[in-house]
Amino acid sequence: MAVLIDHPCVQHKLAIIRNVDTGHKRFRELATEITKFICYEALKNIKTKVVKVQTPVAEATCRKIDTDVVVVPILRAGVGMLEGILELVPTARVGFVGLYRDEETKKPVTYYERFPPQIKGGTCIIIDPMLATGGSTVATIDMLKEHGADSIVVICIVTCPEGIALVESKHPDVPIYAAAIDDRLDEKKYIVPGLGDAGDRLFGTSHKE
Ligand code: PRP
């Protein structure tokens, strides 16, 4: 299942982050802001418990989050979305997956993984701005499930039908939340129109800027 966050405030920010003239400082700020909005929607049905809170006036019946939230950025570009999640869920734990796409094969190559034990029984949020072929996301879901995770959501900024189809075919239980579902992949497996190389744009490592 893919959920498009079509809210005007998100779409306005998306128009700016896509712009080739947006520099890395603004790109980073926008990645944080957009992620926060998407996460807000993605956690709509997260488990809560009823608690009683004494206000200065009377006792109120309230709800608090009742699950361990574990956010898993896919290195490197996923780190650019971490702050947005932590602003919304400051108590979230953080696991890391190091993956890059081999330039020839376009397949993900894993170089690092480190997860907190709370992935078992908790709610895992995979973050990566670009879900292109879906290979990196599927590899990360595979790893999390091998370590016992059974509640996983994916948050990206831009995806496309090919990537969604791969994730849905391998992991139909994992929903994808995105600010954009673009047209297609090009011959280099970049999302079109997309926003270019998200890692380079986030961290200022492109020679073009
Ligand atoms: C990008 C992106 C995803 C992956 C998406 O990472 O951040 O991790 O490609 O592609 P896929 O859906 O086809 O697997 P990249 O390889 O550029 O590494 P980086 O984050 O270190 O820049």
Ligand code: URA
């Ligand atoms: N990785 C990126 O950074 N951008 C794409 O469009 C695809 C993969």
